[in-house]
Amino acid sequence: MFDVHTVMDSRQAISKLKQLDFRFIISEINIGEIDAWRLSSLIRSDIYICNKKTPIVLITDTHYERIAEATAKSFGINAVLAKSDSAAVNEILADAFSTSLPVIDKLKILTISSNETLNSQLESLFAPRYIAEFTHSAKEGLSIIRQTFFDLVIVDASLEDEAAMPLLKTITYEQSDFPVVMLVPRNDTEAAENFLVHGASDFIYEPINPVRIFNICERTARRNDFMISNIQFAEKVQKLEESEQEYKRLSSAHTQLLGSISSVVMELDQSGNIKFLNPAWFRLTGYTIEESLNKSLLSFLDASEEESIHFSNKLSDLLVKSVYFNTEEVKIKTKHS
16 A cells, blocks of 8 residues: 655646655656756756655657657656556556566667777766667677667777678667667767668767767757657658548548438527527528527427426436436427418
8 A cells, every 4th residue: 555645836846845755656747837857857856855766757649759868868757658548557567566667867878889998988988978789790780779778879890801891780670770889990970971872870980989889879869869769750740641631531420420311400508598409490481591500499489478487398308317308399480481
């Protein structure tokens, strides 16, 4: 059993965080003066009672997977979910307390190079800020890429058997949006250009410059986040457009059907006022649809007071859904009778 605390905005959240040691935090994005991203930064800075590694899950109204992943890395978020996927919180909660839920806050990089000296240099550089793996051959590197997620791959242009270019072409053929950074000899602009033409995202000169290599890695990962999120956005827009087109098609077919039938079809609001009529109404009564909308159906009855009261009661039962169908015979006025 857990104690669950619910607050309505960031001010209340901060107040609670100063008082209690929470083991799991779930939040929407827009929560007041401080949004959930910035609140997460405060939690990760270790200024509250709870552990700075406390799992944090954000729930969003609109959700583009890659944008969520990229932003989560920047703010130390464990997971970002769409409201439609909020049931997955239970699974994340179970993982958080059974093992250790990882915080997505470091780029994961694979380097493929047979140069031991270079690998040692990169390992020393990457250790504090990235999750880095190394392999010595193109064949083994390709196998790892096919099985494991990486934010980017660094390929040494000097791989044995001139394997760098075939490896690049294979990676980009299998995963067109996969970010590959090439390590090329100092000032070999022709090689750099050739690799970029064949799908590389960027290049680094070797011997390496630590500042440039960090800039390139961060830039390449962010570029790829943008490219993938843009594709995801386009896919969602296309689905929305397709849904809209299907709605218009169905609406048109529905309108044609209602226009062709001889029976009157109408929609009433909860007060019994007319909100929709098909063309049969005009053909049968002489009242135009425009002059009939928003008027009470009862005003069109040609009935005695007793009959009107009886029909009004039956209609009220339908409108408040105490009954779901009824059959009544009433006489409707015509405009020129």
